[in-house]
Amino acid sequence: MSFPDWLEPIRQGAHTIRAQDISRFVPPEGSDARKGAVLMLFGEGERGPDVLLTERAHGMRSHPGQVSFPGGSIDETDASPTAAALREAEEETGLDPSGVEVFGTLPELWLPPSNFAVTTVLGWWKDPSPVAVVDPAEVHSVLREPIAELLDPQHRVTVVHPLGYRGPGFLIGDSKDLILWGFTAGLISKLFDHVGLTRPWDASVEQELPDYMFGLGQD
Secondary structure (H helix, E strand, O other): OOOOOOHHHHHOOOOOOOOHHOOOOOOOOOOEEEEEEEEEEEEEOOOOOEEEEEEEEEOOOOOOOEEEEEEEEEOOOOOOOHHHHHHHHHHHOOOOOEEEEEEEEOOOOEEEEOEEEEEEEEEEOOHHHHOOOOOOOEEEEEEEEHHHHHOOOOOOOOOOOOOOEEEEEEEEEEOOOEEEEHHHHHHHHHHHHHHOOOOOOOOOOOOEHHHHHHOOOOO
16 A cells, blocks of 8 residues: 655654653553544545544533544444444544555553543545534534644644643634644644654643533533
């Protein structure tokens, strides 16, 4: 399988990056953490190289409006984290998994608040299929975010959470009015750092999260 030149640093970096290069949170030994998988899918869209993202429905009880990779729990019927990530992506966006060439996985990371041990599956969208919201009760929008936009220093911010969390964020979407933050933003940021794609940006530029992400301001 051949890959585009722009994807080669990411493909190679996926095999050298360590868990500690991404996060200090890894599943503890003997952990009873629930297993999950997400799909970091790279493609070439109308605006150049991009990555597939979903925006959770704003009315959900947990993480409303949060932008993330397609994914979820690994079911007993899933043969592997890869199978789970592709299944979830199909259920959430209508993606045709046969058009995806999986080229690696990132080290398993732990999300302590939800006790999830998450495997990130990396794929090349060799044969793109139409994607859109499948269930509006779960997904508000599906995005193909250009990598050039993510790397633009003008779209980089430090997200500030009322509970004290501070971390890298990206302003995304056509109007740059969506905030990519948390686990997904950290993953993208650290991977780009590892493969040498990151451009210098001003971490002193802060961005607070909108009320709808806390279940406020809903009708």
